[in-house]
Amino acid sequence: MKRRDLMGAGLALGLAAPATLRAQAxxxxxxxxxxxxxxxxxxxxxxxxxxxxxxxxxxxxxxxxxxxxxxxxxxxxxxxxxxxxxxxxxxxxxxxxxxGRFMGTEGLELPFLNTxxxxxxxxxxxxxxxxxxxxxxxxxxxxxxxxSTDRALIHTSRKPIRTLEDFRGLKLRVAGRFIGEAVTALGATPVGIPLGGVYEATARNQVDGFLINWAITHPFRLYEVAKFHSEPPGVGLFQxxxxxxxxxxxxxxxxxxxxxxxxxxxxxxxxxxxxxxxxSQTKPAVDATIAAGNEIIAIGPQEKARWQAAVAPAYDAWIAEMNRRGRNGRAMFDDILAITARHGRA
Missing domain, CATH: 3.40.190.170 (Bacterial extracellular solute-binding protein, family 7)
Structure with a gap:
């Protein structure tokens, strides 16, 4: 092989070597x-x-x-x-x-416990x-x-929720068993729908609304099908x-x-x-909702207290499930409250 060929071959090998090393790394x-x-x-x-x-x-x-x-x-x-x-x-x-797999973790999604x-x-x-x-x-x-997600709340398409009585007769999409228990306790009917199907189900009036966090409403454009958004201001219902x-x-x-x-x-x-x-994604979602002409309904302290009292059966259901699994459900529930309070629960 000529010197020029050897040099070329050596150069080629030298250039190839780092790529080879990277591939083997x-x-x-x-x-x-x-x-x-x-x-x-x-x-x-x-x-x-x-x-x-x-x-x-x-x-x-x-x-x-x-x-x-x-x-x-x-x-x-x-x-x-x-x-x-x-x-x-x-x-x-x-x-x-x-x-059934993460029942304990779902306790962290119960209303008013982790806000x-x-x-x-x-x-x-x-x-x-x-x-x-x-x-x-x-x-x-x-x-x-x-x-956790950012704060989650109730979004409805046709009927605004201002008081506990407004839940009656509504079908609301939920993402888990115990938040579904809470919706039942509030007087509505929980419906399980995958996230990707929420927009269409709401547009077709198969559900009257959904419980979901602010941030996800923006990329899924859920403010187009839900016109009313109810929450304790700046706190939401759950995460x-x-x-x-x-x-x-x-x-x-x-x-x-x-x-x-x-x-x-x-x-x-x-x-x-x-x-x-x-x-960081809450404000852009809220801004998009306001720009769409929707109404954000502030649930005041007295009405929030009524809702919190109403969802007590959901707390009891979670505690009972933990007991059934051989845990101390009441102690776990109390610890959720203690830990989230120590970390700044709103």
């Missing part, structure tokens, strides 16, 4: 599966940056392939089973998608779960973060829980230094950060 590749759209803030401001940060801080030794919109198959209700079966390594889901800012109440959720549920609902799971979970076996495959990378990108601080992201 990932020692562990994990699959993250989500039901959310790739353009939603769940991905653009949470899951995608998180995966990139883990890769960067592990010097490329951990690679996380992100699959939004159920790209690996199945329905959102299948995500937890996919995680536990090892089909995927990490999931992003909500408790209500898997009925205020997600940035402060998300760490409260993490504290409660670590204390009461890690050995049961989350056994075999590495909790990356459990954070939904959002779960980012890792298969415990996948986590345990990692050596100690890489576990430390995952640990540094998990926990209450991450939950608070993601909560702040959701909080």
């Amino acid at each position: 990932a020692q562990f590749t994990f699959r993250l599966h989500s039901f959310s759209s790739p353009t939603a803030l769940d991905h653009t401001m949470h899951l995608d940056p998180w995966a990139e940060k883990v890769a960067r801080e592990s010097n490329g030794r951990i690679k996380i392939d992100v699959f939004p919109a159920m790209q690996l198959g199945g329905q959102p209700r299948d995500l937890v089973q996919q995680l536990e079966d090892g089909v995927v390594d990490i999931i992003w889901t909500v408790p209500g998608f898997t009925p 205020g800012l997600s940035a402060t109440e998300s760490p409260a959720a993490m504290e409660f779960i670590a204390k009461h549920l890690a050995d049961t609902e989350y056994r075999g799971i590495k909790i990356i973060a459990v954070h 939904g829980m959002i779960l980012t979970l890792m298969n415990g076996r996948s986590y345990n495959r990692l050596p100690a230094d890489l576990k430390a990378v995952i640990d540094a990108n998990s926990g209450p601080a991450l939950a608070a950060n993601r909560g702040a992201i959701w909080d």
Whole structure:
């Protein structure tokens, strides 16, 4: 081979070598599966940056392939089973998608128990779960973060809700069993509908409204089908829980230094950060709702007290379910109140 050819071959090998090293750098590749759209803030401001940060801080030794919109198959209700079966390594889901699986966590979604800012109440959720549920609902799971949505409220299409009596006869979409129990206690009928079907169901008058957080109304343009929005001002009724979970076996495959990378990108601080992201989306959603000409109805302290008294049967149902599962439901309920108050419940 001529000197020029050797030099060219050497240069080509030299240029190729870093790419080859990069391709070989990932020692562990994990699959993250989500039901959310790739353009939603769940991905653009949470899951995608998180995966990139883990890769960067592990010097490329951990690679996380992100699959939004159920790209690996199945329905959102299948995500937890996919995680536990090892089909995927990490999931992003909500408790209500898997009925019966996260009953304890659903207690954090009961009205008036976990209200205020997600940035402060998300760490409260993490504290409660670590204390009461890690050995049961989350056994075999590495909790990356459990954070709450921004404040959730009642949105209705034709009939405004101003008083407790206005609930009677309404059909309202809910996302979980115990918030459904609360709707029943208020006098309405709960209806389970996937998030993607809420707009159409409301437009067709299959439901009269829905309980959902402010931030999600904006990208789904739900202010087009709901014209009335009822909440205690700046507080809302509840916050939904959002779960980012890792298969415990996948986590345990990692050596100690890489576990430390995952640990540094998990926990209450991450939950608070993601909560702040959701909080930042409340005002744009409210502004869009006002721009659409809709009415935001402020529920005053006296009326709020009536609603809170009315939903007591939902609290009792959750306490009874915890007792049935061998837990001390009353003590857990009281601890939700204590922990969320300490973290700034509004």
